[in-house]
Amino acid sequence: MSALGSPVRAYDFLLKFLLVGDSDVGKGEILASLQDGAAESPYGHPAGIDYKTTTILLDGRRVKLQLCCCTIFRAPTLGGVILVYDIANRWSFDGIDRWIKEIDEHAPGVPKILVGNRLHLAFKRQVPTEQAQAYAERLGVTFFEVSPLCNFNITESFTELARIVLLRHGMDRLWRPSKVLSLQDLCCRAVVSCTPVHLVDKLPLPIALRSHLKSFSMANGLNARMMHGRSYSLTTSSTHKRSSLRKVKLVRPPQSPPKNCTRNSCKIS
Structure with a gap:
């Protein structure tokens, strides 16, 4: 509790991310891999909707993420979208275009990243990494391949999307004065x-x-x-230097010798 009696927040920023993709691409597996996440939903955990919260550290600031797997697009509250496909399922990759059209219809301009899930099934790969990378470049989004089973690139992908969202809204300027010293x-x-x-x-x-x-x-x-x-x-x-300069200016230069003084007449006694 703070001095005024109000509760102290355990985070500096709150972002809401939506995981979208065809069924059985492992969206729930990604959420389940977050060991420190909480599964309680403030919306009563509707049927068919997976929900989880987690907190990440971004440039010394705590960012709380509310992650949801559903097909409900709410542009005013949505922070970012994670496009998920299964690298061992070609059909799920081809369906990303359909999801992008739906996102652009309900939440145009929302930050997005592309995630190829189930990297641990690389021996069954149907979507080459190079093809997915080229597709992400055409979309202008960041691309990750992740594995919930190995806990590989899960937090990294969330952190990158959080960075993109905060930069988009100019929130990064709020913590520049408190930059962590090297x-x-x-x-x-x-x-x-x-x-x-x-x-x-x-x-x-x-x-x-x-x-x-x-x-x-x-x-x-x-x-x-x-x-x-x-x-x-x-x-x-x-x-001190300025005062010294003033004193120098006040000192009168030595007078020139009289005109009638010659070498023989001027002697040092």
Whole structure:
């Protein structure tokens, strides 16, 4: 519970995906392979409709997916469509065109991916991978071959569709400020946080790494440290330089020697 008493959500985004394809292509097998998924449906689990929810991690954000196998298209709430066929059933692959026409009629423009199911039956393959890949390129969609039995490419295909949907709606901009730092950035931050900038050159590190540490310090504003008994930063340094320039301008240049001064008459006592 949060401070105001409202429940804290266990996810950052909620997307609804629909799995479509001919009967017996393994749509239910794909959902059943999600070990962490919940089978409870908020719609009362109607007969003939498989439903499951799962949560994936996408660029450090939790995305909850509501997955449904049915022929009910609801464009306002539908996030994406997964076109499923059986690689060991040529008829199911040929039927994808029919499903695409129905999708374009009820939910035009919805993001889609093409999934060839039951890769573990590759010895019975009737749909060559190259043909399915070329077909997906003509449609302009991403193509995966998956195997629920081996848990191969199931989560990867869902994650890619979620990425496409979020990019389509511009939601990726919402988490850019909280980008997960790389291991190198974390190490640099740890070193710079406890080492003054002027002491970085004395660290027993390669020259290239010391240079990167100094650049990281300047770029992230972590260089405010005690230097020679005073605080140093980019702002104070630039201010000090400007004040020094003002002082230089105020100093009058030395006067030129008098015109009647000659080499013999001007002597240094």
